[in-house]
Amino acid sequence: MDIIFDLIEKERQRQAHGLELIASENFVSENVMKAMGSVLTNKYAEGYPGKRYYGGCEVVDEVETLAINRAKELFGVDYVNVQPHSGSQANAAVYLAVLKAGDKIMGMDLSMGGHLTHGSGVNFSGIQYQVVSYGVEKETGLIDYNQMREVALRERPKMLIAGFSAYSRDLDYAKFREIADEVDATLWADIAHPAGLVAKGLLNSPFEHCHVVTTTTHKTLRGPRGGMIMMGKDFENTYGHKTPKGETKMMSQVLDGAVFPGIQGGPLEHVIAGKAVAFAEAIDGQFETYAKQVRSNAQALSKAMIDRGFDIVSGGTDNHLMLVDLRNKNVNGKETEKALVLADITCNKNMVPFDDKSPFTTSGIRLGTAAITTRGLKENDMDTIAGLISEVVDNIKNEEVIGSVRKKVNELMEGRALFNY
Numbered sequence: 001m002d003i004i005f006d007l008i009e010k011e012r013q014r015q016a017h018g019l020e021l022i023a024s025e026n027f028v029s030e031n032v033m034k035a036m037g038s039v040l041t042n043k044y045a046e047g048y049p050g051k052r053y054y055g056g057c058e059v060v061d062e063v064e065t066l067a068i069n070r071a072k073e074l075f076g077v078d079y080v081n082v083q084p085h086s087g088s089q090a091n092a093a094v095y096l097a098v099l100k101a102g103d104k105i106m107g108m109d110l111s112m113g114g115h116l117t118h119g120s121g122v123n124f125s126g127i128q129y130q131v132v133s134y135g136v137e138k139e140t141g142l143i144d145y146n147q148m149r150e151v152a153l154r155e156r157p158k159m160l161i162a163g164f165s166a167y168s169r170d171l172d173y174a175k176f177r178e179i180a181d182e183v184d185a186t187l188w189a190d191i192a193h194p195a196g197l198v199a200k201g202l203l204n205s206p207f208e209h210c211h212v213v214t215t216t217t218h219k220t221l222r223g224p225r226g227g228m229i230m231m232g233k234d235f236e237n238t239y240g241h242k243t244p245k246g247e248t249k250m251m252s253q254v255l256d257g258a259v260f261p262g263i264q265g266g267p268l269e270h271v272i273a274g275k276a277v278a279f280a281e282a283i284d285g286q287f288e289t290y291a292k293q294v295r296s297n298a299q300a301l302s303k304a305m306i307d308r309g310f311d312i313v314s315g316g317t318d319n320h321l322m323l324v325d326l327r328n329k330n331v332n333g334k335e336t337e338k339a340l341v342l343a344d345i346t347c348n349k350n351m352v353p354f355d356d357k358s359p360f361t362t363s364g365i366r367l368g369t370a371a372i373t374t375r376g377l378k379e380n381d382m383d384t385i386a387g388l389i390s391e392v393v394d395n396i397k398n399e400e401v402i403g404s405v406r407k408k409v410n411e412l413m414e415g416r417a418l419f420n421y
């Protein structure tokens with residue numbers, strides 16, 4: 001047998017025994033897994049349902065149409081493109097659809113919680129476009145909408161981005177829209193992280209305010225690794241004529257063209273099938289219970305961390321994640337991540353707002369509850385987890401303590417299935 005399958009088994013064991021606190025990860029269902037590991041991976045299907053460049057697409061047309069219709073129902077939106085291979089691809093398509101190279105964009109600074117594709121200098125978004133950014137207030141850790149407005153009025157970006165990878169509070173999309181309108185900018189929301197909570201109405205909806213919305217499908221949405229683009233009602237009509245080249249096309253056509261043939265070739269129909277399965281699971285009432293539990297767990301974990309003297313940026317969370325500022329504990333993010341991994345607790349080092357350390361070292365870690373909630377952990381387990389993290393942080397170089405924490409982690413996860421629903 002190919003050694004690859006030994007490695008897959010090794011990884012399955014790692015996932016089963018450990019505490020997964022990476023905010024962008026989750027555990028998909030067995031059915032999502034089945035769809036992804038299916039014969040659909042053999043099929044080329046450049047184009048869109050009913051308009052393909054290859055023969056034999058009748059079945060995948062049905063698969064993709066189902067995925068689109070289920071996503072429309074789940075989010076209550078009028079336009080969906082399920083083809084982006086990843087969140088970054090979905091975002092690249094938005095850039096291509098809305099802007100010309102060299103245009104100015106405005107997103108949340110990476111070091112404040114934004115994503116690479118929101119204008120980081122090492123990403124295409126920061127290489128191909130001029131970038132200005134907004135951030136959070138030093139005292140509160142909350143987005144500074146006044147500063148955002150000031151910068152927008154001064155810099156007049158063509159596109160404003162509402163989205164984050166490491167911000168634990170809800171966004172005021174109406175406020176974002178007000179600012180975008182003042183400077184005639186396109187407003188794009190990237191809900192990659194909180195999509196599952198947005199779908200269930202647990203957080204503000206971006207769809208009535210934002211011209212275009214992108215997401216990943218694999219974080220709180222609990223689907224396969226991938227991306228998606230959506231538009232709410234009316235933007236198709238009111239916004240459909242603004243293309244970068246001055247053409248008069250509907251916005252849906254422009255976005256579809258930006259994905260294929262703009263930045264991608266053949267769609268991954270096996271992943272699109274996995275998305276369709278995950279959307280059906282998310283439409284189901286049980287997913288609402290899950291999403292509520294994700295948020296309750298995040299709030300319980302944040303409180304339990306604060307009780308142990310940890311500094312949580314912004315003082316808490318409205319969603320599934322939190323940023324822990326470790327400066328008062330005299331450890332950095334890098335060494336903490338490493339020590340936690342030795343205790344079978346996975347999270348990622350993360351810069352905190354106004355960090356004085358590099359992105360390779362960082363002063364913080366980011367924790368999320370989407371994955372552990374899928375494994376069945378509840379509020380009372382969050383106190384246990386905060387205690388385990390605290391033990392490691394307080395004994396960061398003590399192998400014996402870390403080993404004893406690992407035992408407790410493995411006991412906590414014992415008997416909890418990876419496929420839980």
Ligand code: PLP
Binds near residue numbers: 091190
């Ligand atoms: N947008 C945001 C806000 C993200 O946090 C991420 C991933 O973490 C992405 C986009 C990119 O997704 P992917 O890793 O699928 O390209």
